[in-house]
Amino acid sequence: MNAILNVIWLIFGGIWLALGYVLAGVICCLLIVTIPFGIASFRIAAYAIWPFGRTIVDRGGRASTLSTLGNVIWIVVAGIWLAIGHVLTAIPMFLSIIGIPLGIANLKMIPVSLTPLGKEIVETRGTRVPQLR
Template sequence: MNALLNIIWLLFGGIWLALGYFAAGILCCVLIVTIPFGIASFRIGVYALWPFGQTVISRGGALGAFSTIGNVIWLLVAGIWIAIGHVLTAIPMFVSIIGIPLGIANLKLIPVSLAPLGKVIVPSSSYLPMVR
């Protein structure tokens, strides 16, 4: 089922979304100082290309001061605008029954697009939250 949803996602906007993230990643890598943002943009681009069957988790030791400062800068410069774009493109997806999972996937991209540093994308099957 994930493969079918990913193919539909890819055809109805996932490719353009991923290309946008990849273009932003290239631009960030060209501007040497923003290479961490470029790497994060590539990571989000891969996730935007094939979102079903994957999940975002926080990397345990990566939430240091530099990561926090970088996430605040990212949020102010790009994160808010990207999140607004995801919400605005998710709304028309919810109009049809077939588009509902696509809209949910689009909304699922918002947390990682707001604060991408210190996050890692893993297959959903390999991420089992610990039960206490």
Template sequence: MNAVLNIIWLVFGGIWLALGYFLAGLVCCLLIVTIPFGIASFRIAGYALWPFGRTVVDRGGRMPVMSALGNVIWLLVAGIWIAAGHVLTAIAQALTVIGIPLAIANLKMIPVSLTPLGKEIVPVERAYGVYGRQYGPRLAR
């Protein structure tokens, strides 16, 4: 079922969304200081291309203060605008019955588009197996 939903997602907006994240990543990588944002944008582009069957988890770890600072900068510069775009696209997708799962996937991408640093995108099975029951009920949906 995930493959069918991913193909429908790809046709009805996923390719354009992923392309936008990819281009933003290229721009961020050209500006040397913003390379971490570019890498995060490439990660989100892959998620935007094929979102069903994957989820976002906290990476935890190495530099939480730097990730938090970077996320604040990202939120102010790009995160709010990207999240607003996801909300508007989800509203448009939810107007049709076949678009409701796509709208839900679009809304699911908002947290990672707001604060991408310190997050990891993993298959749902791995998230449940590695991170345990704390992600179980949320992933079962």
């Protein structure tokens, strides 16, 4: 079921979302100082291209104070706008029955788009529908 949802997700916007995050990652890597944000953008792009069957978890003790500082900078510069974008694109997805899982997947990306540093994207086992986390 996750594979079918991922293919539908790709067709109805996942590919464009992933390409946007890749473009942001390339720009961040070109600016050298923002390479950690570029790496985070590439990680989000990989999640955006295939979100079903995966979830976001905190790294826990491995996240440093530099991650926290980076997340504060990210929220101010890009995170809040990305989160608003995910909410605004999820709303039309909820208008059809087929789009409901896609809307949930879009909302599932908000935590990682708000604070990407100190997060990991992991495989879920035995999950049939996407869960908000």
